[in-house]
Structure formats: structure tokens, C-alpha cells
Amino acid sequence: MAKTDIGPPDFREMLPEVIKKNYGKWKYHEIVKPGVLKHVSETGDVLYTVRAGSPRLVSVDFIRDICDIADKYCDGHLRFTSRYNIEFMTPDKNKVEPLIEEVGKLGLPVGGTGKCITNVVHTQGWIHCHSAATDASAVVKAIMDELYDHFTSMKLPAQLRISLACCINMCGAVHCSDLAVVGVHTKPPKVDHEHLHALCEIPTTIASCPTGAIRRHSDKEIKSVKVREDLCMYCGNCFTVCPAMPLADPEGDGVAIYAGGKVSNARKPPMFSRLIVPYLPNNPPRWPEVVSTLKKIIGVYAEHAQEDERMGEWIQRVGWETFFRLTDIPFTEQHIDDFTHAVETYRTTTQFRW
Amino acid sequence: MAKTDIGPPDFREMLPEVIKKNYGKWKYHEIVKPGVLKHVSETGDVLYTVRAGSPRLVSVDFIRDICDIADKYCDGHLRFTSRYNIEFMTPDKNKVEPLIEEVGKLGLPVGGTGKCITNVVHTQGWIHCHSAATDASAVVKAIMDELYDHFTSMKLPAQLRISLACCINMCGAVHCSDLAVVGVHTKPPKVDHEHLHALCEIPTTIASCPTGAIRRHSDKEIKSVKVREDLCMYCGNCFTVCPAMPLADPEGDGVAIYAGGKVSNARKPPMFSRLIVPYLPNNPPRWPEVVSTLKKIIGVYAEHAQEDERMGEWIQRVGWETFFRLTDIPFTEQHIDDFTHAVETYRTTTQFRW
Amino acid sequence: MGKETPMADELEKGPWPSFIKEIKRAAEKHPSANDLLKVVERSYKDKVTHWKHGGIVGVTGYGGGVIGRYSDVPEEFPSVAAFHTFRVNHPSGWFYTTKKLRQICDVWEKYGSGLTNFHGSTGDIILLGSPTENLQPCFDALSGIGFDLGGSGSVLRTPTGCVGPARCEWSCIDTLNVIYDLTMEFQDELHRPRWPYKFKIKASGCPNDCVAAIARADFTIIGTWRDSLRIDQDAVREYAEGGLNVEKLVVGKCPTGALEWDEKARELKLKPQDCVRCMHCINKMPKAVRPGLDHGATILIGGKAPILKGANLSWVLIPFIKLEPPYTEIKDLLLKIWDWWDEHGRTRERVAELIQRLGLKTFLRAVGIKPVPQMVNQPRANPYVFF
């Protein structure tokens, strides 16, 4: 029998020598060029990092490929970032350019640093999740193909982080991203009356609904539940606890776009992303409506924001009314909050722009 | 029988000649000195206004006294402000000083303009209201005796508006004042089981409670209600609909102090006042704890705020933690919101001062 | 008398004008004022109110306008055993002729305690303390001199407005007239309760909001302008030369950075699309900066005190509307709001609470107003969207 509870490998065994030596002693860094960081230690030591994009969903052969590079240039060490990028590190300046070249040969872009669009945090989608209202990897691929140049350059007002979640469970920090793409259902669950009582606990199912839309079936003979469709906002929480309440629907499913979130405490405190496009259809394999909407928004942002101004900081400065005007996105009932703390979003001042 | 629904007198009949002539044509104004405004019209006409403090609760003889002055200097016209001050208006510069002198003879202060403490908006208190957890007029008198010089001068960073409500019904714009004094009960209602069923509808009484603290009496024989004391926050709403649930209590009643509200849209949007002192005892006739607390806060504000910075703007700039530190007011559990939108007040950033 | 009320007497001292002195003045002629003084003294001693829940009292034909009040120790203070107050509607802007004021004084000397509030915090003249039997004759006399009652109970409360065009250079609307007009139009709504709860209307001529409408009115009218503010550069320079630090105190405090002070040209530059009409630069330099000329009002909904679901500042409902007599659009809107509220509201549910309960969307549909971004500070963050 295998040993249990051994935990992950000790990170200390994974660190390159130069890091072990300079652990906690780094003094400053520079971005040498897109995708290349230079960290300088108080000891005088220097470390170059080359950051490369990754599709995240990769084969073991892919991992072996990058291991080959790390063996060749980085003494057999590498790391991944919190956004799936691959980081190759070396103290040797001369290795940087050859390293970049080899990364290029694998078809991987070097970039993702500074005022760029870095990798897209995303989720499983139709690859693996039963909850998905849209795909993840394909949408991300379509987006990054189009925004590729922004990964390898640093010409935006500030770094722009895009995230994608394939349903409103929002795996990832999607609710606080500069731009977030979120899979949404727009039709209530179709109750499978035949199997429900076998698969689900009825009281748990009823309790799962945040809006109280689920009730016991009125016909006492039928051991199932009913959904009051006017109260359902398609959150899928009932489906999570009860498989007999699927929401997926080829026509109803699609994506929503949120904007202006951030996580860092730099300048403005962290903020949530906010709804800007309530619904765009699923249009595989390249989701053109989604891609063009993002491009449009990024263009307007790039044109209007000040230096170092994150998407949300810019919108806060110019006002959401200006955002909707400049992007030509229609403002609808759906944009107005009607959940628990809705009133806190209503405008209680005569200060606004026309 | 008297005529009904005639409405108030037409304001046009109440306006002085110079105002009729320059109605809507005013061009600019100056504050000549504390309590004296000069408005200049596009027609070239000029209007001087002398503003005098009033205790608001006045006898008809008081009204006759000020009418005498208005007859003598203002062609028989006068007005009151939205904060109970009296305004004497005249186009004749030469009348201003004599007018001020006569106002002084009545014992009324001239002031309430610009960067002062103007009159205190307040309510009935023990003079007339059954809900009062404190008095109104006496507390105001005690406060203004102490802050008198601030009414007649203009040396604060910005105008400071104090309001007082004798219970949390908050008659007046107390919830949005620079400083607000609010009468509070701190003991649950004492149910008068004997009279309740005669005086009150039980379902209405139960429904009146925002926290659901009121239940039908467990003893079916007793046609009354019970209060779950741990759920009661002494709002008095049950008492408003049911006289058999009085909350007044000599020991429990007192006042709370709120700070930092504003109404105008100038610079920062309107904001609510926020709890700074949860409870001070009723200490008639001069409420020394209340007066000294207000004085302390005003002193700290005057010392630290920038020019034109309202109390709430200053606190927003320096942070509530700084406010509590500078004023030496203890921060307690009571300060932390636990009502409906409480979470919206929790700090979701590492940005704060020590 | 002095010895009986030592605590009240203490409140005659000090520089601020004393309400106790006023009560004593009235007490010379009115036994009820004399008893009131003693009631107050007793409250100072007992630290509780000595007034009981008011019963329903009033005058013929009206459902409100009088606040009933009884003593809880009537034996001790018989002249205030019943001590009701009148809410008397005021002329817009609280302007009076001395003649009118003296008439009120005479009526109240005859029928009441001789004590008043000028004014109540809604804006009425409060005539403080009348026995039940005097209510009708007193009302008759008030009506005779051209006054009428204000609101109380579940009615339209006395609408109020700031001094506006009568004496303020910034008023973008005729606050006095719109308030008077609405008051006259809705006399029935003011006097006969038929709604779930109270409803308040207030109008301020500009965003300084000198009647605190945004905090206290269910229906808030605030004057504004749609074009660019007017700047007189010579006058700006005068302020600057007079010692005003334009850079720091005007430009530096503009909430949106819409202003720039060109130190060389000594000119104040404005990006009009960034001005959110906060009034600050105007307030600081009234001779140099003035509101624009395309006047109208922003309509906001739902301001109120904390009872029951918590306090609200009014929410933007209509960013801009022209406001000209006979104010038909405003009146139609009010009627639509009242209809909807009347139909769906629970007892003691202010219109804002009903909107919170049923949703702003439902409300907007009911009154036929399209959503615009100006209604919100920000769109929703949660994904719980209905389609």
C-alpha cells in the first residue's frame, strides 16, 4: 500500500542554486524586455527569468519538451506562475537569447510581463465539467490568438488580466478580473421527474436554491420538485446538489462579460468585476462575438486610460456611463443589480456625466 | 364651516419687492461678515440678508418681536431657513448694522453662514413626543451654549451641521449630518400584557419588528406577545404600532453620536453619518458627556481637516482608524455593522493606517 | 414658579436663545404652557417622556394635519391632559409678510398654548399644544386667514423647496413655484390618507441641496444643467489675485479633475464632459463660475430615515428633465408612482422599501422609465441575472 499524507515535495528541493543562495535577499528587478525579468540580489547575484505562455491543457510530452529546455539552460529547474505561464530562470545573461529561441521553436510566446495581456486564467469547460455553460480552452484560444501581440508586447496603460469561467461557480479569480468571460445558462433547469427521487434528496434540493424557486411537486404522487420559472436565475446550484436538474441548453447557454475587477491593493483597493454584456451566444469553435467584444473594449481602454490605470480604475474615474457610451454597449435592465445588496449600487448623488 | 384644501398662502404674496423684481436674476453673492450675505443681481440690484439664530421652539410673542424688526427694516417681510434660522432682508446697506443691533437686543445671535456651526436641526423630545429616548431642545441648548462662538464666526474648515433626533425614527436629516445626536433606547420593550390585546392588533405588532423578535405569547390564555430579548435592538417600531410595548427606561435611555454625513453633492457625493459613540447617558439638564464629546470631536476636526473639507470628507481622507485614534474614542463591537448590508462595510483591502 | 423647575431654569442661562424662556413667556398667558414647563421638568427628573401614544384626533374633512398627544400624568398636569399639535403648511421658501405671521400668532394665542415651532423639520409651521375641543375652531380660524394644514400620517407630506430663484443665483429651477404648484395640485393627497405610508417631496435648486432633499424626500427634485458651466476668466483672475489658491482649493478639489489652472495664461480650463456638476468650483468662486444655461432637474427616488429597512439616500431616476409649469410630466410620474405603490405596498412600507422588495426593474417598468447607467454607481457584480 502506498504511503498517505506525505504531502507535496518540499519546495526547498525544487529551488535552483541561485535562488537558494539569494532566498529573501532580492533587492530589485527590471523588466529587460517583454517576457524577460532581471532580479538583482543584495549579494550582487543576478537572475534572469524568461516567461513563456502555455495553453495549460498540455500533454506529458509538452512537459517533457519544456523540461528539455530547463535541463539545457536552467540546471534542471523551472517553475509555473499563478497564471499558468512557464518560467525559465538562469543567472547567466548569455543563456537568455538562446533560451528564448528554443522556446520559440516549441511555438510558445515569450511575454506576459508588465503592461501586457498575460495568460488567461480559466477552467475546464466541455473538456471535463458537467456544469459548463460554455467551453473554456477553445474560447481562451480564440481570444489569445486575436490578442497575441498584447502578450508579447507591453503597450497597454497597465497589465490586463482576462479570466474565464465556464459557469457562474467561477472557478478562478474571475469575479475580480479586468475582463472576465463567464459561461451562463439562461433557461431554468428541466426537472427529470422520473429519476429525481432516486438521485436526490428533495429537501436538500429545495434548500439549495438561493431565490427559493424550488418547491415540492404539487402532485403528491410525483416524488419530485417544481421550479417557479420567474424566480429562477439559472445559477445551477440545484444541479450541483441534484443531477436530475440539468440546465444545459444549446440555445440558452452562452457567455456574459464582466469588466473592471482587480485583486492587487495597488493604488485602488481590490474590486469586483461588473456586468457589461449579459449574454453572447456560444458560437464554436471561435466565439467571434466574444472575441470582438473584448477587442473593442480593450481598444477603448487603451485609448482612454491613463498610464498605470487598470481597467477598473479607469472606469471608476470616467464613470460607468462613459464606459457604456465609449464602448457602444447597450445598458439594460440586466445591468442593474437586484440581488441581496443591490441598493448599495444605486446612484445616490447628482454627480454623473451625460 | 371653514374652507378646506385651500393650501398655503401663495409665496408670491410673501416676497419683498426687491425679490419680486430680481426673481431668478441673481448673479452672485458674498458673505460680508458672519451672518450677513450680500446678493447682487444682474439688474444691478443688491440685497443684504442678516441671518439670526432661533431656538425654534418659540412663543407667539417671539414671532411678534421679529415681526417688529422686519416691519422696521425690511418692509414687513422676513423668512426662515431650512435650519430654523431667521433671515431679515433689505436692499439698503445702511439698515444692516442697526438691524443687527436690534436683533442683538432680542438676545439672538447673528451668524450661521459660511464656515460656521449653523443652527441644530432637531425634533420634539420630551416636549411633545411619546417616542423620545432623550430630550431635544435641552440638548440643543446645552450644545449651542458651548459652541456659540462657532455660530457667530467662520473659522472652521467648512460649515459644520449638527442635527439631533430624540429617537431613531430620526425626524430631520440626522442620518446625513456632520454630527448627529440620536436618542436611543437600550432595553427591550416591556410588554403590557394586560392591555395589549385591547390596544393592538397582534399580527401587525409581530410584523412590525425588523428582526423578527416578537412572537405570540406561548401561553394561549394570554392574548399578548413576547419579545426575544437577544433579537431586539430597541428600534421602537413595535411601540409605534402598539402602545402596549413601551421602551422608555430611565437607565436604558440615552444618546448615540454619529459623524461624517453630508447631503450636498459638493466635491464628494452625499454620505450617511456613521456611529462613533454608541451610548452616552441622559444627564439633564445639560448633558455634559454629550457636549464635551462633540466639542472634542470638533476640536480634532478643526485641527486636522483641510480647507473646505467637511467632517466626512476629512474622515474619508484620513481613514476611520485615524479618526478613532485622534479622538480617543474607543472602537467597539457596536461600531461594526450587523444589519442588512453589513458586509458592504467590511474592509476588503490591506490598505489602512496603523 | 422658578423654584418648582430648577433643571428647566438652568436652561435659561447661557448665550444661545432659550426655549425655556419662550415657554415661560407663553406660560404667562397660557396655563397649558405653564404645565408644559412642569412636564418637562418632570422628564428631566425621571429621564423619560411623559407623553402617551396619540389617539386619532383631527378636524372635519381631514385625515391628518393634527398630531394627537395626551399626558401620561393628566391628573398632575390637567391643562396638558390633551395637547395636540397642528401642522400648518408654509408658503414656499418660508417667506412671510409680518401681517400673515401676526395673524397666525393671534389665532394661536386664542386657541392654543401660544407655543410654536418655526418650523418643524419637514417644514410646517408647528402649533404646539391645543386641547381637543379647540381643534376645529382653531382650524376654522386658520382657514379664515388663508392657512391650511400640512401632512401627517399616510399622506403626501408638506412639500418643501430651497429659497431658490428668490434669492439664490444658482437655482436652475423655480423651486418655490414647483413646490407651490404640486402642493396645490395634490391637496387631496396631502389631506386624506390612503397610501401605505408617508410620501415626501422636496426640491433644491442646485446640487448643493439646501433642503437636504436627497436624504429626506421620497421624491427628490434637484436643479441641474446640461451644458457647460460658465466661466468668467477675468473674475477668476480677480479671485486668484485676491489670494485664493485656485490650483489647490478649486482645481485640486474638483472630484473628476475636470478643471485645470493654466498658471501662465492665468486661465481656468474646463473639460466640460468631465464636469459632474458638483458645484464646488461655483461655490468657491461665485463671481467667476456659474451653472450652465440649459436648465432642468435630476429626479431621484426613495430618500428616507432608517425605519424600517434602513435609511436611504434617494436614487437617480431621471438624470435630466425640463421643469416648466404646469409640470405635467412630473405630475403624471407622481401619479404613476403612487398608483404602483398603493397597489403593491404593504402598510408602513415607504416607496423605496417597496422598490427594494420588488426590484428596481419592476418599478421602472411600472412607471415606464428606461434603464440608463446614470441610475447606478456601477452595474451588478453578481451573476444572478434574470432573462
Add this chain to the structure above:
Amino acid sequence: MGKETPMADELEKGPWPSFIKEIKRAAEKHPSANDLLKVVERSYKDKVTHWKHGGIVGVTGYGGGVIGRYSDVPEEFPSVAAFHTFRVNHPSGWFYTTKKLRQICDVWEKYGSGLTNFHGSTGDIILLGSPTENLQPCFDALSGIGFDLGGSGSVLRTPTGCVGPARCEWSCIDTLNVIYDLTMEFQDELHRPRWPYKFKIKASGCPNDCVAAIARADFTIIGTWRDSLRIDQDAVREYAEGGLNVEKLVVGKCPTGALEWDEKARELKLKPQDCVRCMHCINKMPKAVRPGLDHGATILIGGKAPILKGANLSWVLIPFIKLEPPYTEIKDLLLKIWDWWDEHGRTRERVAELIQRLGLKTFLRAVGIKPVPQMVNQPRANPYVFF
């Protein structure tokens, strides 16, 4: 194969590295990867997922770490009829030796689809797709090479931290070590579900928060400092001379106005008491401005995604705490939090939702923490105060 999956094939085009290419690479050796490609193609056509609710699958001794997954069209795609994923815990900071990585590759080549996520969005290595019968042997092999499972279900989820002191000059805490230490300490909590719902811990070395802890962790650790930040004036001048507009881009963007640029002395002045440690000036001039030296952490609580009561950003719980091994205070606090949550929480109720339901006050009392103003942006506005 190409002709069968035209839509998937389309996704091989374009400059961004293609996941379809990766699936095809794996498909060369793994029939399950081949079937996965077809499942995905079918989803592109049908516009719905073809995965069913996962049943309970796992490995001996563990209550989580494996996500069960079944196809809803198993006849059509038999090699992915069961297609479960492993969550494999990562070394702190996602540092690897190629040796370790190759070992994982070999194991997964043998037992799984050959497809992975490096990494999952919590931070685990995701081994994507194994038949039920391979779960135990695969786990045994992983354990053999020194790897263990991460969290899934109602357990402590895999804690993660930013790169921290390993490669970042700003880290005020040893993120890698605290994460590793807590992970090792709480192996039981990680592997055996017994709580109401999931619980996440993340640590960032400074307020830039490069693991998005504040948004995604129930227990958020963010490095900070208590003294003044360090300024090297020569280096500031260098930035200024290099063309950085210090006044506009550094001073002008400080959220509290704590900085001043003395143009004459060419010095950056700081009012230390006004610095809220937002990192901006440090971020802009890493050579010139550095965090202070009195290091510690701010602890925040309750970050989470929208399900069920809405999303939360973590709330400040402890403004400053020293963070040194063996992290006893942190561990004690975690145990207190879990005890309280475990006792009072409902099924699927995150700790933040429980705090919302029972009140922050109750929570603070339970874990023995005193209220401080840093916990709130502002005190309550409503008067509904309990005594």
C-alpha cells in the same frame, strides 16, 4: 482523424499554443485522449457539455483529491466512459526539478490519458482523465515518487502562495514556507472531508497579491510591514532623470497623498503615517523604494466566488501579525475558526456566509479577536445596535 473533428481542428490554427494540438499529441498514445477530442467536437456541435455529474470515486484512505467524471454518451466514446481527474498537490511556488516533472509524466503516461493541466486554478497539478480501475495504482505510483493528492470536496483545499522570497524582492513573509508548513500540518484536514464545505488558504508576500488570495481564499495571508517604507533618494533621482514623471505617476497616484516630490531638492518626501502600503510607489520605482523592515502579515477572512450568497473579497481580521515558524498563532487561529464553522455551519456554507448569517461580532468572540477600526471601511450607519 482530422476530418472527424473539423471544429476542433480549426483550433489548431493561430499563433497562441493550441490545446487541441496537445490533445492530439496525447491521442497518439492514448485512446482516451482520442475519444476526448471527439467528445469536445461533439460539444462544439451540440453546444452542451457531454459530461455527467461525477459519482464518488477515490483512493483508499482519502475522501477527496479525485474528481469523478462519466460521459453521458459512453457507448459512443467508450474510452472516456469514466474519465476521472487527480488533483495532485504542488511544491510551494510551483517550483520543480525536471526530474520530478518527468517522473509525473511517466506515471501519467502509464495510468492516464497523458493530458494534464499545469496547473488547475486552485494550484494543483491536474491529471486529466483516468478510468476508475487505474485510480488506486496511479495514486500508489504518485506516492511512490513523492507526490500526494490535493484537496477536493468539503476539505481544506490545496494552499498556495506566490513566488515570494524565492524570487521577489518585496516579500514580507516567507510565503513558500508558511504554505508548505500549513500544508504538512493539516494533511488530515486536506484529505478527509468533515466540514460544511471547502476552505481555502492562500498567501501573498505583499499587497500586490500575486496569487489573488484576497479574492479566492477563505483565509488570506498578505505580507506587509509596520514601519516606514525605505526610500533611496539617489535612486529616485535616477528614475526622475531617466524620464519618469515622479510628480504625476508616483506622487499623483498615491491613494492617500502620503508622498510629496520636492522638485527643488529633488527628494521624495513621505508622511509615513499616511502610507497605507498600497505598493504603488514601490512598484513604479523598485530600485528606489522598498517595503519597511518590520515585517509581518495582514490576515483576512472570507474570500470566495459567488455561490451561494454572493462573492466576497476577504475582510481584514488581523491588521498585523508576526509570521515566524512554527506559525503557532496562525495554526491555533485556524483551528478555532474551523471548530466554530464546523459546529455552526450548514452544509455548503462557506465560512464567510456563516459569519454573515451569525454576525461578525459572534465570530470575533468565538475566535477571541478584539474589534479594531481596521476591520471596517466605516462604522455602521444604521442605528440598529444591540447592547
